[in-house]
Amino acid sequence: MxxxxxxxxxxxxxxxxxxxxxxxxxxxxxxxxxxxxxxxxxxxxxxxxxxxxxxxxxxxxxxxxxxxxxxxxxxxxxxxxxxxxxxxxxxxxxxxxxxxxxxxxxxxxxxxxxxxxxxxxxxxxxxxxxxxxxxxxxxxxxxxxxxxxxxxxxxxxxxAGITTYSPLRHWKVGPGQKVGIVGLGGLGHMGVKLAAAMGAEVTMITTSPEKERDAAALGAHKFLLSTDADAMAKHAEYFDFVLNTIPVSHDVAPYMALVKLDGAQVLVGALDPLKPFPGSALAYRRKTLAGSIIxxxxxxxxxxxxxxxxxxxxxxxxxxxxxxxxxxxxxxxxxxxxxxxxxxxxxxxxxxxx
Amino acid sequence: MxxxxxxxxxxxxxxxxxxxxxxxxxxxxxxxxxxxxxxxxxxxxxxxxxxxxxxxxxxxxxxxxxxxxxxxxxxxxxxxxxxxxxxxxxxxxxxxxxxxxxxxxxxxxxxxxxxxxxxxxxxxxxxxxxxxxxxxxxxxxxxxxxxxxxxxxxxxxxxAGITTYSPLRHWKVGPGQKVGIVGLGGLGHMGVKLAAAMGAEVTMITTSPEKERDAAALGAHKFLLSTDADAMAKHAEYFDFVLNTIPVSHDVAPYMALVKLDGAQVLVGALDPLKPFPGSALAYRRKTLAGSIIxxxxxxxxxxxxxxxxxxxxxxxxxxxxxxxxxxxxxxxxxxxxxxxxxxxxxxxxxxxx
The missing domain is CATH 3.90.180.10 (Medium-chain alcohol dehydrogenases, catalytic domain)
Known part of the structure; x- marks a missing residue:
């Protein structure tokens, strides 16, 4: 029993x-x-x-x-x-x-x-x-x-660990790469730690300015406030890889804009219908939107x-x-x-x- | 002059x-x-x-x-x-x-x-x-x-040629692979010819039943009518790669369902906002949606x-x-x-x- x-x-x-x-x-x-x-x-x-x-x-x-x-x-x-x-x-x-x-x-x-x-x-x-x-x-x-x-x-x-580790490995994240982790929850905090341990430059991307210190403590090298339009524009095409841990339906286009030519944004949280985004957000720079589970x-x-x-x-x-x-x-x-x-x-x- | x-x-x-x-x-x-x-x-x-x-x-x-x-x-x-x-x-x-x-x-x-x-x-x-x-x-x-x-x-x-050739090459289409070409226009007809010339098994996917004979003449090995729900269900996760040439906004989810684990759908025509689709359509089988130009x-x-x-x-x-x-x-x-x-x-x- x-x-x-x-x-x-x-x-x-x-x-x-x-x-x-x-x-x-x-x-x-x-x-x-x-x-x-x-x-x-x-x-x-x-x-x-x-x-x-x-x-x-x-x-x-x-x-x-x-x-x-x-x-x-x-x-x-x-x-x-x-x-x-x-x-x-x-x-x-x-x-x-x-x-x-x-x-x-x-x-x-x-x-x-x-x-x-x-x-x-x-x-x-x-x-x-x-x-x-x-x-x-x-x-x-x-x-x-x-x-x-x-x-x-x-x-x-x-x-939380394997859900973030698996896509980081599958998309071959490592030294010399710039990785953005979107969202600082259970998944996001593991994403920051793991991507940093893999040798990448890690940026925490979140809507919450108060998380900046915590993100740094977890190992994030940089912090990007997604509600700051200027900061987002400055980081256009900055990242090789963006791991998006947001667990609800949202607009992926602003994060797609952060990805460079041939880069990928991978969703591990949002399984519901995504907000409409234009095909050009992918095609003009041969970008990938993908998803991954555990x-x-x-x-x-x-x-x-x-x-x-x-x-x-x-x-x-x-x-x-x-x-x-x-x-x-x-x-x-x-x-x-x-x-x-x-x-x-x-x-x-x-x-x-x- | x-x-x-x-x-x-x-x-x-x-x-x-x-x-x-x-x-x-x-x-x-x-x-x-x-x-x-x-x-x-x-x-x-x-x-x-x-x-x-x-x-x-x-x-x-x-x-x-x-x-x-x-x-x-x-x-x-x-x-x-x-x-x-x-x-x-x-x-x-x-x-x-x-x-x-x-x-x-x-x-x-x-x-x-x-x-x-x-x-x-x-x-x-x-x-x-x-x-x-x-x-x-x-x-x-x-x-x-x-x-x-x-x-x-x-x-x-x-x-039309390079727009289809480039993604077929970039995603390494070749012998032993099953490739779907969505849409039979200027781009689609080149997609069929080129994917077949690269040695893949090529399926023309279209809403137009009258195009079946033409597709075969161009070199397509199979024909899939996207309005036929049974046929679409039978081809769930059938393709390694789907090249989508539809030139207008549409729902990419039915074509995403045709792609197998780790497969990709690549958009070369639809640059406008896509209809909403769920993140699960990508994540549950680690699929990729991407885009490419010329x-x-x-x-x-x-x-x-x-x-x-x-x-x-x-x-x-x-x-x-x-x-x-x-x-x-x-x-x-x-x-x-x-x-x-x-x-x-x-x-x-x-x-x-x-």
Whole structure:
């Protein structure tokens, strides 16, 4: 029996009392993990609120999971009890299509199984996420975590980290390049840290002048206020690459103007309809607008190893499980630096009090 | 003194009577060309009508120019009188910026000088195009034309040809790839021919069922009717690359859906605001939407040599200068297979009759 926090109704941001449930029996290639920390992603809030109309209740969110292996199935070879381990946004995929074979499980041609609100490929049961004391995941979708890191600060790498790392790598960001990161939230703050760690000159681009000092502290070399028309004009065609983390529909044209010939703007947040922009914004300088989601298992492991080697970790506020409601309220206002992370030790207390 | 056909007023598709004008004196590096043929591009019509609000009158259109060199300046080394030569959409650029040094003069950082409606870098005078018996262009912007080709069918390569060739090359289209060409006009017909010549499997994608036979005759291996929802659904994620030649604002999302993981749709026609489409149309499969305009001088020369070697020429209707008004009317209706080309020998007769 596992303890978790779940959400029961579409319009309730208030969690249910902690409840127990049975995860699937340990299959031969399964790894059971005692969860130490789970990050709070903005999509958790979307699912809890049923913003996308596809939430299966009760919903147990959470896909930025770190902890220690408690048990392994008979055929597991890469993990043993006591190992540090992590689980990100996906817990399975077809493993047979061209995408999966290329290590791009997030783009599985028959759809990945998401860590929560997905459907178990064997049982058809809904998957339940990391707001829980344990999780059971097939070995191939469990990541190794180097020892000696602050685990709370590792958790957000599993979504916010990989979502920004993957496009930075895919578009070959590195030394000598000028990179703009649009938006300073959970994703944006990882984008700044990672792009800087990759050797690029990093500019934080935001509507919030008060974020300038924070951006510098995160490693941004420059700051560009997107509401300052003169500053934006001065940076026309300045960037090789712009990573746009704005999570809602908006006008991408002002950021397209910042990209140089043959440069790219990549969207990792805005999945809704974009405001109309002219084809000439792309064609006149052969620019690219693209999009990207999370990352595959090999690349997520690469990220964890990269971050361990460079000491790049998320900035987070650790909260007990009992404060999730208030955390969601602050998250909705963008009032977090830069990720809430739930300390799962607090779940036992919450369960006992219930 | 040169003879030309020009247009005098914003709303008049009726040409002025042929008039004479003086091209600039032959500068040391200039090449004078007796024009044999000039293609009629859709943008000629846009300029004549002042659709873009920036036409300088009298306007002498024409940027698909082939002919023979009649005279060269003292320092010209690559051409001599009698050589076949061609001029495309640009007649000068700064020649010093990173784009120009890379042979991407069409993306000159300080703006290329267009063949007509541009501004001469020395005199500041408006440039006048190829609806004329002669043109004078600086050597570096004159292209070599192999002997033995049907020159009327060479002319459209200088705009319709290079506009499609350049993105096909830049995005590395070749054998084993599935390429969709959207729209069967002047650009689309060259896109089909060139992508097929590069070894790709080519699908013509259009709203016009009656174009199926023509598409096959041009070299398309498959035909996809974009108004057929079932057929479109069957081709979801089928293409490595989609070249979109639609010249007006439209919804790019249905064509984005045809592109596979990491594939690209490239716009070469639609420069106006695109209909809104969701960021998820890109992000869920890491797709690219990009744009491209014409090509640089080295690539245009490469195209001419490629077409000569492969026997790839435009399909065109040759008209006398006196029929330009009717040609524009038919062009506006899309009633041309696939390019009108003016036989400049007819200009002398028209001038004599005027």
């Amino acid at each position: 596992f303890q978790c926090i779940g959400f029961a109704a579409a319009d309730a941001a208030t969690p249910m009392a902690p409840f127990s449930f049975t995860r699937r029996d340990l299959r031969p290639r399964d790894v059971a993990i005692d969860i130490a920390f789970c990050g709070v992603c903005h999509s958790d809030l979307h699912y809890v609120r049923n913003d996308w109309g596809r939430t299966v209740y009760p919903c147990v969110p959470g896909h930025e999971i770190v902890g220690r292996v408690s048990a392994v199935g008979a055929e597991v070879s890469r993990f043993k009890a006591g190992d540090l381990a992590a689980v990100g946004c996906l817990v399975d995929s077809c493993r047979d299509c061209s995408s999966c074979r290329a290590g791009l499980e997030q783009y599985c041609n028959t759809r990945m199984v998401t860590t929560y609100n997905g459907k178990d490929r064997e049982t058809g049961e809904p998957t339940l996420g990391g707001y829980s004391d344990r999780i059971v995941v097939t070995e191939d979708f469990v990541l190794r975590v180097p020892e000696g890191l602050d685990l709370a600060r590792v958790a957000p790498l599993l979504c 990352g595959g298992l090999p690349e997520t492991q690469e990220l964890l190893d990269f971050c361990a080697a460079r000491g790049v970790l998320a900035d987070c506020e650790t909260i007990p499980m009992g404060e999730i409601e208030g955390a969601y309220a602050r998250l909705a206002k963008g009032d977090v630096k830069y990720r809430f992370v739930i300390d799962m030790a607090s779940l036992k207390g919450a369960a006992a009090a219930a | 040169f003879q030309c056909i020009g247009f005098a007023a914003a709303d008049a598709a009726t040409p002025m009577a042929p008039f004479s004008f003086t091209r600039r004196d032959l500068r040391p590096r200039d090449v004078a060309i007796d024009i044999a043929f000039c293609g009629v591009c859709h943008s000629d019509l846009h300029y004549v009508r002042n659709d873009w609000g920036r036409t300088v009158y009298p306007c002498v259109p024409g940027h698909e120019i082939v002919g023979r060199v009649s005279a060269v300046g003292a320092e010209v080394s690559r051409f001599k009188a009698g050589d076949l030569a061609a001029v495309g959409c640009l007649v000068d650029s700064c020649r010093d910026c990173s784009s120009c040094r890379a042979g991407l003069e069409q993306y000159c950082n300080t703006r290329m000088v267009t063949t007509y409606n541009g501004k001469d870098r020395e005199t500041g005078e408006p440039t006048l195009g190829g609806y004329s018996d002669r043109i004078v262009v600086t050597e570096d912007f004159v292209l070599r034309v192999p002997e033995g080709l049907d020159l009327a069918r060479v002319a459209p390569l200088l705009c 090509g640089g001088l080295p690539e245009t020369q490469e195209l001419l040599d490629f077409c000569a070697a492969r026997g790839v020429l435009a399909d065109c209707e040759t008209i006398p200068m006196g029929e330009i008004e009717g040609a524009y009317a038919r062009l506006a209706k899309g009633d041309v297979k696939y390019r009108f080309v003016i036989d400049m020998a007819s200009l002398k007769g028209a001038a004599a009759a005027a």
